[in-house]
């Protein structure tokens with residue numbers, strides 16, 4: 001059985017919204033509702049645990065209650081903490097879950113086919129799977145003065161999306177290790193890499209774009225108009 005965790009407790013500072021980014025409405029629904037609906041539409045996700053901003057937990061619960069088997073728990077100080085809290089709730093409430101997906105509320109229009117593709121790769125035996133896209137810009141490393149240090153080969157680079165899928169015990173171990181060393185990471189696979197488990201890739205999808213800035217929101221509004 002597959003359970004999905006949706007970190008949705010961010011403030012959305014780069015978007016500049018008045019309230020939490022996950023509650024910003026697009027085409028009549030908050031972003032988090034689009035994200036949850038997409039996960040459940042894939043047909044392979046049995047339960048979704050959403051990490052909400054503490055002050056907005058009741059509001060988010062009300063917004064998501066119509067979508068199916070969804071629990072809303074309080075989030076943490078950063079994305080890593082929010083995912084960890086959702087993972088602990090999932091282990092408690094869905095003890096027979098073998099696969100866990102972690103999916104940003106901010107990737108609200110992720111196609112259900114991508115959710116299935118990640119889940120199927122884990123079900124086929126990979127312990128950790130991320131969807132990736134080739135990098136189309138040249139990427140440079142810079143120092144603290146903004147001076148270029150080097151130019152990694154673009155051929156080796158990939159932009160990583162969500163949902164990221166894991167054998168649930170692997171993600172639990174990765175978060176336990178992160179907790180004991182007070183580690184944070186910008187994605188979940190990064191923590192899994194640190195415990196030495198190989199992370200596999202599947203092709204991502206441009207429609208799984210992350211809504212971070214006002215420009216991203218405008219793009220999503222135009223592209224996903226229904």
Ligand SMILES: Nc1ccn([C@@H]2O[C@H](COP(=O)(O)OP(=O)(O)OP(=O)(O)O)[C@@H](O)[C@H]2O)c(=O)n1
Nearest residue numbers: 007008009010011012013014077078082105106
């Ligand atoms: N304490 C936090 C911070 C972030 N997130 C979630 O992690 C995902 C990816 O984070 P991001 O897109 O950076 O959202 P924000 O943290 O809200 O954005 P910003 O950094 O601009 O404030 C989002 O769905 C966000 O809600 C979370 O659950 N808990």
Ligand SMILES: C[C@](O)(CO)[C@H](O)COP(=O)(O)O
Nearest residue numbers: 079104160161162186187210
């Ligand atoms: C998890 C993620 O979406 C993978 O690309 C990304 O790292 C989240 O970053 P954010 O700055 O917390 O939005």
